[in-house]
Amino acid sequence: MSNIAIIAGVTLREAARRKILWTALFAGALLLAIFAIALRLQVVEFQSRPMSPFVRYQVESGMLMIGLYTCDLLAVVLTILTSIDTLAGEISSGTIQAVATKPISRSQLLLGKYLGFVGMIVVYVAVTFSATIAVAYSVTGVLPENPVHGLFLIIFECIVALSLTFMFGTWFSTLTNGVVVLGLQAVAFMGGWLEQVSGFSQSGHIVTLGVASSLIMPGESLWRRAAYEMQTPLAGSLSFSPFANVSIPSSTAIVYAAAYLCIVLGVAIWHFNERDL
């Protein structure tokens, strides 16, 4: 266990030194500033004309969801870009040999690295998510419903993507790993939209295609569940966008995502044990 902690610690420190993390934090801060300005302009505009508080609340809540969706998107991209190299790159450069010959099992080595990244993701998402909510609250006084559920589900989505970069990192080079996982993320995004469309369409085929895409990569369904948890009860029926929901992923979809994560991580450990370094 202590070996896992040592590897997790050095991985966390390494992740913190990557420019991509700081770039993503900078991008997050920039988007937050734009978000704050947009919210402020909206508030001023609302004050200039009569508007029912109910409608105003719904619009401002919708804008908050845009902010949180941006936060989610950045976190997933950051997760993929920072972690695609950690196994694939160290295997191809031979860096991993000095560690893999120490008294630490390969499972411990992989889990240590994995937990290091999980730590980075938790901190990054918690900071950007809280900052987005804080900005929205200070400008509009609006808070999301169930923010803790939302935070948990966004972190969960990132960890699903992380598990995939680890699994494919035991097979492929850094570049191929990145292409494959980003491709899967695109499939998930498509699946999410198809399921949204299925909320209006009567075509069973679209539903099937959307569900199949979400089964291949369940990340996006976690965001849609998070959005459902955080949006106002009325928003789902007013909105048609990735920031809110028409088709709501069920609890079974969450359980499926958890099982998916465990299987992907299990395959990653198995193949890392089996392969030559």
Place this chain on the structure above:
Amino acid sequence: MSPSVDNAIETRGLRKVFGSHVAVRNLSLTVPRGEIFGFLGPNGAGKSTSIKMLLGLVHPTSGDSFVLGAASGDVDIRRRIGFLPEDFRFYDWLTASELVQFHGRLCGMTKEELRRRVPEVIDLVGLTQHQDRRVKGFSKGMLQRIGLAQALVHEPDIIFLDEPTSGLDPMGRLMVRDILRAERERGATVFLNSHLLSEIEVTCDRVAFIKNGEVVTTRDLSDTPMEEVGVVMGARNVSQQAIAGLTRWAEAIDREQEKLRFRVHSRDVLPDIMRFLVAAGADIFEFTPERVSLEQIFVTIMGEDTSL
């Protein structure tokens, strides 16, 4: 098979196939404890793959291998193993001191042990002045030195070194030689893979020559280093019968006009050869014994260059 407790390394019929390429054909090797053992062979002979199989980095296709009595890949035994990979590299944002500490911690060293040992081993490899510098700015030679430090920090019982002097200047090579000898004095076994035959010659107790993934032969260099002697003769009237008679003592006989070259396994037979040739009617005006270098043996054993 069960390994002997006297041996640091034992392999039997070790084989590794990558797709259709046989990297190691049939490696059977025994290295007693406390030796500096050299592992020689041309490029592509399977040396690095063999080391990786011994360390559990590469899974063999078939065969057995044991290090310090435990099957290769055993996690606990690695506490007693040190390894310097070829072209050592590691997280370059760590300082030299942090890097060695990290590897020491992985080997289960306590804080007290690390406090004592880390500066000591960094001093041993001559990097005390640079211990707080980030590894990022290190030259290849400095990386090799810090790599050696991480391999030695936990005072292992066996040390695998894959081309340890490849990036080092002559002073660095001397340092490595002294360190390896000190490690042997401490009782450790050293398994040295190097292309620098002169290094192997002066450092190792024994060498194994590997070709096409098999051990061709092993030579003891410890007691009577390089006992083989080459002889260059200048002589006239050396008959064919005399040359045929020489084969009693000599091998690799080569005649070119008045020059005659051959090799014997001991200096002791040289007077007999002189007497025989004189008795056979040869006029000898030069007879020069020369030490046969490991390089010459290497070339003889490996034959023509088949390197990749």
